[in-house]
Amino acid sequence: MTALRWLQMFLAVMLSRLVGWLSRLAGHGGSSLPGLIARRLDPDVLTRLGARLSGGVALITGTNGKTTTAALAAAALEEGGVRVVRNPSGANLILGLTTALAGDVDCLLRPKSGLALLETDEATMPRAGEELAPRLVAVTNFFRDQLDRYGELSTTVDLVSRGLERLRPGGRAVLNADDPQAAALAAKAPDVWFYGLDYGHEVDTDEPPGDARFCPRCRQELRYTQRYYAHLGHYRCPACGFQRPDPRVRVEAVTGSGDQRELQLATPAGPLAVPLQLPGTYNVYNAVLAVTIALALGTAPEAVAAGLARGRAAFGRMEAVVWRGREIRLALVKNPTGFNQVLRTLAEDARAKDVLVAINDRYADGRDVSWLWDVDFEGVAARIGAESWWVSGTRALDMAIRLKYAGVASDRITVGDGDPGACLEQVVEQTERPLYVLPTYTAMLELRERLTQRGVVRHFREG
Ligand SMILES: [Zn+2]
Numbered sequence: 001m002t003a004l005r006w007l008q009m010f011l012a013v014m015l016s017r018l019v020g021w022l023s024r025l026a027g028h029g030g031s032s033l034p035g036l037i038a039r040r041l042d043p044d045v046l047t048r049l050g051a052r053l054s055g056g057v058a059l060i061t062g063t064n065g066k067t068t069t070a071a072l073a074a075a076a077l078e079e080g081g082v083r084v085v086r087n088p089s090g091a092n093l094i095l096g097l098t099t100a101l102a103g104d105v106d107c108l109l110r111p112k113s114g115l116a117l118l119e120t121d122e123a124t125m126p127r128a129g130e131e132l133a134p135r136l137v138a139v140t141n142f143f144r145d146q147l148d149r150y151g152e153l154s155t156t157v158d159l160v161s162r163g164l165e166r167l168r169p170g171g172r173a174v175l176n177a178d179d180p181q182a183a184a185l186a187a188k189a190p191d192v193w194f195y196g197l198d199y200g201h202e203v204d205t206d207e208p209p210g211d212a213r214f215c216p217r218c219r220q221e222l223r224y225t226q227r228y229y230a231h232l233g234h235y236r237c238p239a240c241g242f243q244r245p246d247p248r249v250r251v252e253a254v255t256g257s258g259d260q261r262e263l264q265l266a267t268p269a270g271p272l273a274v275p276l277q278l279p280g281t282y283n284v285y286n287a288v289l290a291v292t293i294a295l296a297l298g299t300a301p302e303a304v305a306a307g308l309a310r311g312r313a314a315f316g317r318m319e320a321v322v323w324r325g326r327e328i329r330l331a332l333v334k335n336p337t338g339f340n341q342v343l344r345t346l347a348e349d350a351r352a353k354d355v356l357v358a359i360n361d362r363y364a365d366g367r368d369v370s371w372l373w374d375v376d377f378e379g380v381a382a383r384i385g386a387e388s389w390w391v392s393g394t395r396a397l398d399m400a401i402r403l404k405y406a407g408v409a410s411d412r413i414t415v416g417d418g419d420p421g422a423c424l425e426q427v428v429e430q431t432e433r434p435l436y437v438l439p440t441y442t443a444m445l446e447l448r449e450r451l452t453q454r455g456v457v458r459h460f461r462e463g
Pocket of ligand 1: 215217219241
């Protein structure tokens with residue numbers, strides 16, 4: 001690199017960080033602006049920063065589970081002695097990726113970390129692939145999500161596929177064998193590690209059919225011999241023979257319950273038992289993906305198990321906090337499948353509880369809240385054991401109506417303060433039961449703000 005180009009990159013990085021620092025000082029979070037400044041001053045800054053990482057760049061994409069997977073995989077990698085730089089959850093567009101890497105170098109532009117593990121929005125995958133030439137791309141799953149943003153599911157799959165094509169030579173894809181759309185992406189990568197679940201599991205028959213139960217090759221309806229939820233499971237196409245590939249890393253048994261479980265895995269390195277401190281089947285997928293990523297990047301199995309034991313929930317992903325003696329768990333909800341999984345997880349907790357649902361319709365949440373009608377409240381609301389349902393957010397009334405239609409008694413539904421944080425305070429004053437809070441994305445940020453102000457959670461860059 002010539003001295004002039006180095007100087008260009010130096011100025012881009014340092015000015016972006018100065019702006020980030022000033023912006024935080026002024027009380028703004030803002031993970032986009034520093035990235036924007038850096039890219040204006042040096043359009044190749046992301047490529048250059050990525051190339052400086054000795055361990056390269058790994059991208060995690062897909063509809064649900066990116067943040068939790070990244071948190072668990074990073075814990076495993078760090079246990080294996082690799083320092084990992086991550087982007088904060090939600091800062092998963094190209095500017096957020098740039099901000100994250102620009103924040104990770106010293107004043108000689110040497111990276112502090114060995115490897116970048118970046119959760120990446122599906123729409124950003126073509127660009128991220130092009131600029132970062134990733135060493136690994138991991139795909140969680142494909143569900144219908146915020147239709148007003150990306151249109152059809154096939155569009156989303158195509159965007160991810162374009163990112164996969166940019167794997168660097170020798171690069172590796174980690175794909176969900178149980179998701180037909182994700183598994184079909186194997187055609188785009190020479191070296192694929194599949195992961196999946198391989199244990200007997202009772203399917204909730206009332207679960208609505210998945211978004212993607214049709215063959216990605218010939219559009220026939222797939223036949224399932226095992227289904228874990230939605231369209232995730234063991235499938236085969238009766239017409240063209242497309243079928244679930246054999247996973248290289250698979251979960252053969254799950255023992256324990258709630259957030260005290262253990263997974264028995266079969267891996268290329270032999271059997272491996274890992275603890276899982278997060279509830280729900282969807283978190284079994286997140287955990288096995290995290291394990292697969294870490295193993296595929298060369299982490300020792302013992303370090304992977306130790307990392308999973310240390311791995312905590314990311315904020316708003318079922319992490320428990322205690323406020324005024326009351327246990328509060330927040331679980332982000334952003335699409336029907338994710339919401340269904342959260343509701344089923346609540347039903348597994350037999351205690352009496354209260355539930356606060358905070359629905360906003362800002363851009364980052366998706367402006368159209370009609371997806372709430374695709375959530376299976378009818379099938380599961382009665383089994384949750386909620387003493388009271390509170391609703392908040394800009395679309396609190398939509399949520400109240402949705403619950404009423406699902407058969408929840410009116411006297412159990414309270415329309416609280418429209419501000420999710422204020423509503424949380426209202427609920428906490430009422431009872432001492434455990435409280436589950438289910439916010440959309442911007443509602444979650446508002447709740448975090450409130451919990452931070454009250455000293456319940458430390459002020460932290462999410463991640
Ligand atoms: Zn087919």
